[in-house]
Amino acid sequence: MTTTGTGQDAAGPAVLVQDLSITFPTMDGDVHAVDGLSFEVAPGGALGIVGESGSGKSATSLALMGLHRGTRARITGGIAVAGTDIVAASNARIRQMRGNDIAMVFQDPMSSLHPQYTIGNQLIEAYRTHRPKATRAEAKARAVEALDRVGIPEPGRRINSYPHEFSGGMRQRVIIAMALMCDPKVLLADEPTTALDVTVQAQILDLLDDLRRDLDMALILVSHDLAVVAGSVDEVLVMQKGKAVERGEVRKVLSEPEHPYTRALLAAVPRVEVSRAQRRAEIRADRAAAEGTGPAGDAAAADADAGKAAAAPAKEAAADAGRTGATALPEADTAWDPERDPLLSVDNVRMRFRVRGGMMGKSTDLYAVDGVSFDLHKGETLGVVGESGSGKSTLSRMVMRLLEPTEGKVVFEGRDITHISERSLRPLRRDVQMIFQNPYSSLNPRLTIGDSIGTALRVQGETDGKLIKRRVQELLERVGLEPLHYNRFPHAFSGGQRQRIAIARALILRPKLVICDEPVSALDVSTQDQVLRLLSELQDDFDLTYIFVAHDLAVVRQVSDRVAVMQKGRVVELSDSDSVYESPQDEYTRSLLNAAPVLDPDEAREHRAERVRLRAGDGEAA
Incomplete structure (x- = not known):
């Protein structure tokens, strides 16, 4: 793989992966977590990587960060991030690259934040680790700016708060702010919304989309849910058992999937337009077909069997x-x-519940x-x-x-x-x-x-x-x-x-x-x-x-x-x-x-635009 070794080639992709394979040796033989994976992401582009647990998504993410170094994992193929060959680069270069060229947002914000340190101290430490010549005052100013960028209210005051004083969505915003401290060229978000409720999930996805466009930053969004990536990426790559089974423009993949696995993933995504009656009818029909019974002729027998199954446990x-x-x-x-x-x-x-207002505060x-x-x-x-x-x-x-x-x-x-x-x-x-x-x-x-x-x-x-x-x-x-x-x-x-x-x-x-x-x-x-x-x-x-x-x-x-x-x-x-x-x-x-x-990217964009209008209206009202 041809790379600059010191920085990104202005004409080249932000991320280039060629024939990547990751193997983990075990007592029962080698486990091929990733097998012959290739893709690229342009500067300012967005790629969604989707698949079930065990498909190789997280192993790929860790390899992009160089985090398999020092483990028993065997990596072959090529990985270039912002022009740096991750496989061949020195440990010093990899450390320099993290945070500056590529940063990662992990799934669980509580496991990424130290509970005994303020948000500000953790942001400052992250900045000075990658920019050792920066003073603490400069790092603090940068931390306040980053918190403000990701929508934390009163960032100058909240910088002194501890992680437990933030909600789940706010903690995820802090993790994103930490990732953005050094203006990376690539942001890697590994299941960043899985543990969040639907409104906070939408806010985080909106934030990632806005940041990508404002900062001209490449985004790799990893998820098990095609609906999560639908409105946030340009292209989608579907992984199964370590292999890329389908890749293409997000609208085409979601509307005209070619691979049976992609079609199965789409069919499994729950949709708000599907009613309970429709869903139960589908499940009962599938069950009848699997058991070899007809939907009409054997309905009475099926009801009788269900009655017996219910009566026996009760007895x-x-x-x-x-x-x-x-x-x-x-x-x-x-x-x-x-x-x-x-x-x-x-x-x-x-x-x-009785809640105390502080050390001497009233309950x-x-x-x-x-x-x-x-x-x-x-x-x-x-x-x-x-x-x-x-x-x-x-x-x-x-x-x-x-x-x-x-x-x-x-x-x-x-x-x-x-x-x-x-x-x-x-x-x-x-x-x-x-x-x-x-x-x-x-x-x-x-x-x-x-x-x-x-x-x-x-x-x-x-x-x-x-x-x-x-x-x-x-x-x-x-x-x-x-x-x-x-x-x-x-x-x-x-x-x-x-x-x-x-x-x-x-x-x-x-x-x-x-x-x-x-x-x-x-x-x-x-x-x-x-x-x-x-x-x-x-x-x-x-x-x-x-x-x-x-x-x-x-x-x-x-x-x-x-x-x-x-x-x-x-x-x-x-x-x-x-x-x-x-x-x-x-x-x-x-x-x-x-x-x-x-699942419809255009509809997802319309919903996002509507949320932006509502937030703007709330701001004007305030």
């Missing part, structure tokens, strides 16, 4: 309850009819949930959407009785469970279960998955080890895993498989209500699609009722009969799913829908 659970002697829940206040009355009623609940009340009411009937799915801090997770934990409401009432099957004792919570845990967001932190790494799933039965009093193992293995098979996986540990499974294990653990007690708290936000789109299909099928088979909490509006529409939109602890809109999405009544709901990523 077994009743027998279990008698055998374990679990403490009973309080008696119902009235005669509760499961066919007529709500399974769950939440009546004007509030959750108040104030913060209402994380403020006067929320709704009913949920058997077999129904209620979607709960809103930004981070809107009260979604706090509400879920009150229903689960992990938190006791400060005010209001929670009624389950006609029984008031608002203030029940710890002893009475055990039978409630049989009926109400939760699937948490992060499949990596949800499982104990020291327990086999058989033990992790079976523990719930043991806690409820079951002592028959053979029965526990049989129940666990049957459920593993039902969620798409192998019974032989019983004795494996969590590290042996992918993220999607771990979430299936978490689902199995939630269902082992045959619950009536399952609270899904962001269950697919940590997964790539194809794995997300598989898990959502599984949840839909399980709802049919076991007659489950769901509360589905998420910030992804497209996902929520596909799974929800009704949707509650939360803002600052309150429900600002609650209606059937189609009405909320097609005729939103609240301005906040409309802003959420406008921020949702779309």
